[in-house]
Amino acid sequence: MLKIHNTLTQSKQEFVPIEPGKIRMYVCGITIYDYCHIGHARTFVSFDIITRYLRYSGYDLTYVRNITDIDDKIIARASKNGENFKQLTKRYTQIMHEDFAALGMAAPDIEPKATDSIAEIIETIQSLIDKGFAYQGTSGDVYYNVPKFEDYGKLSKQNLEALQAGERVDVATDKQNSMDFVLWKMAKPGEPEWDSPWGGGRPGWHIECSAMSKKCIGEHFDIHGGGSDLQFPHHENEIAQSEAANGCVFANTWIHTGMVQVDKLKMSKSLDNFFTIREVLKKYRAETIRYFMLSSHYRSQLSYGEDNLDAANAALERLYLSLRDIDLKGMDLKGMDLKGMDLKGMDLAGMDLADLPKVDDSNQYVAKFKQAMDDDFNTPEAVAVLFEIAKAINRSKNNDLENARYLAVILIELGSVLGIVQQSPNDFLTASAGDELANIELIERLIVERKQAREDKNWARADEIRDQFNQMGIVLEDKDGKTNWRSC
RNA sequence: GGCUGGAUGGCAGAGUGGCCAUGCUGCGGACUGCAACUCCGUCUACGCCGGUUCGAUUCCGACUCCAGCCUCCA
Numbered sequence: 420m421l422k423i424h425n426t427l428t429q430s431k432q433e434f435v436p437i438e439p440g441k442i443r444m445y446v447c448g449i450t451i452y453d454y455c456h457i458g459h460a461r462t463f464v465s466f467d468i469i470t471r472y473l474r475y476s477g478y479d480l481t482y483v484r485n486i487t488d489i490d491d492k493i494i495a496r497a498s499k500n501g502e503n504f505k506q507l508t509k510r511y512t513q514i515m516h517e518d519f520a521a522l523g524m525a526a527p528d529i530e531p532k533a534t535d536s537i538a539e540i541i542e543t544i545q546s547l548i549d550k551g552f553a554y555q556g557t558s559g560d561v562y563y564n565v566p567k568f569e570d571y572g573k574l575s576k577q578n579l580e581a582l583q584a585g586e587r588v589d590v591a592t593d594k595q596n597s598m599d600f601v602l603w604k605m606a607k608p609g610e611p612e613w614d615s616p617w618g619g620g621r622p623g624w625h626i627e628c629s630a631m632s633k634k635c636i637g638e639h640f641d642i643h644g645g646g647s648d649l650q651f652p653h654h655e656n657e658i659a660q661s662e663a664a665n666g667c668v669f670a671n672t673w674i675h676t677g678m679v680q681v682d683k684l685k686m687s688k689s690l691d692n693f694f695t696i697r698e699v700l701k702k703y704r705a706e707t708i709r710y711f712m713l714s715s716h717y718r719s720q721l722s723y724g725e726d727n728l729d730a731a732n733a734a735l736e737r738l739y740l741s742l743r744d745i746d747l748k749g750m751d752l753k754g755m756d757l758k759g760m761d762l763k764g765m766d767l768a769g770m771d772l773a774d775l776p777k778v779d780d781s782n783q784y785v786a787k788f789k790q791a792m793d794d795d796f797n798t799p800e801a802v803a804v805l806f807e808i809a810k811a812i813n814r815s816k817n818n819d820l821e822n823a824r825y826l827a828v829i830l831i832e833l834g835s836v837l838g839i840v841q842q843s844p845n846d847f848l849t850a851s852a853g854d855e856l857a858n859i860e861l862i863e864r865l866i867v868e869r870k871q872a873r874e875d876k877n878w879a880r881a882d883e884i885r886d887q888f889n890q891m892g893i894v895l896e897d898k899d900g901k902t903n904w905r906s907c
Numbered sequence: 908g909g910c911u912g913g914a915u916g917g918c919a920g921a922g923u924g925g926c927c928a929u930g931c932u933g934c935g936g937a938c939u940g941c942a943a944c945u946c947c948g949u950c951u952a953c954g955c956c957g958g959u960u961c962g963a964u965u966c967c968g969a970c971u972c973c974a975g976c977c978u979c980c981a
Contacts, residue, residue, distance in 0.1 A: 731931090802929070803930080
């Protein structure tokens with residue numbers, strides 16, 4: 420039974436989809452005008468894992484993640500660069516897609532853009548005006564009348580009086596209430612604009628998501644997600660807009676991810692303490708970054724630091740090390756009790772996941788894994804199960820190879836739900852984080868030479884060669900007369 | 908100031924009313940020519956003060972500290 424922590428109720432609840440077997444999920448994507456950083460990665464890796472697990476659990480999921488491609492910051496950056504805002508957003512969207520793919524994220528089913536949804540946005544605003552929830556100010560800007568929506572604050576547990584009391588001094592505006600927010604903003608000369616019943620302008624940020632979610636998955640859907648910093652005001656405003664315009668409940672379950680911190684402070688553009696995905700990828704493998712993210716729960720804050728990335732890398736290596744030397748290719752697996760699975764001829768290393776038979780939960784590890792993930796996507800506990808399997812594989816390697824192979828299949832299959840341990844162990848272990856290609860020929864020649872030295876009991880020469888390897892950033896592992904190597 | 912969440916062993920990080928998290932690191936042992944890998948063992952962990960209980964890190968209350976939101980923000 421899947422339980423999900425719902426921000427609306429501040430508790431873990433049994434998840435019941437609106438339509439049996441189907442889930443519609445909308446996640447707020449990013450405002451695109453720059454490189455994505457590790458904070459963004461954390462949120463979207465979290466939802467990638469949620470997506471994988473929901474599908475693994477048998478749900479037919481529609482995953483929508485939008486792109487905000489019109490916004491004050493975009494206009495400002497484009498103007499600073501002296502380029503059209505569309506060139507800017509197109510360029511960085513491309514980069515975002517590359518970075519996200521590098522981190523092993525599957526693309527969302529639908530990726531709507533605000534600028535492709537202007538008609539729906541205008542329609543939603545008009546509906547709010549018609550129902551008395553919105554008005555046009557003297558400046559021409561259209562605002563949402565916040566006090567008009569009785570449930571305002573139900574997501575973020577705020578109340579209007581307290582919000583207004585704690586408010587910073589605002590510049591004079593034509594808003595009727597200080598909490599009112601803009602739905603349609605009139606264009607200044609030279610700014611991009613779209614025609615509307617209220618004049619040429621652009622949509623406000625919050626209304627975009629209300630319009631795009633409705634356009635893609637309807638007025639009432641199962642899950643709405645995003646970073647916890649969007650809880651207020653963005654998601655609160657979305658609820659106010661959508662529920663007022665549509666007259667029905669908006670999203671049943673709200674999922675919010677914890678922020679990434681740097682030296683105890685939130686990683687963000689404004690604090691200028693961010694690390695882009697690109698720069699971190701220069702030093703760490705993508706899978707290491709991904710592992711680092713799922714080593715803590717998605718709702719907790721995650722402390723970014725090289726020590727933690729190094730530990731994540733060592734942990735991931737341990738997982739791959741357990742799989743090394745286990746090759747199902749060409750092995751006779753007839754005698755294996757694989758619960759009806761036919762693994763003959765399958766190459767564990769880099770096999771196509773679609774071909775991987777499903778392991779059922781009669782296996783204790785699978786059952787444990789699902790139990791962890793069913794409990795609000797508890798990835799740290801799920802990862803712990805992976806390590807239990809790795810240990811069992813290592814124990815079985817020497818005396819029960821068939822069991823080791825069986826466990827390896829389970830490890831890889833469960834790893835696929837988290838998006839880790841999907842490479843050939845050898846590829847992973849011998850790849851260096853940077854892009855310097857190891858000189859395979861030299862390595863192999865030296866290994867042969869060292870082997871001879873060891874046979875001649877020329878320990879001095881053998882150790883000399885090993886030291887040479889260490890200087891190249893390579894560790895040697897002698898096993899049953901064979902020598903493996905890996906990067907470190 | 909208001910709202911929300913958190914405080915676990917050297918570090919990271921789950922969890923539970925009484926018993927094992929897990930990973931990294933350290934230490935001892937096995938394996939090894941020596942290492943590495945691996946295995947076995949191991950390091951007085953639950954912010955502070957009260958309360959409930961046969962028993963609390965886990966439940967309740969107070970306190971201290973930290974973070975997030977209240978301004979664009981994943």
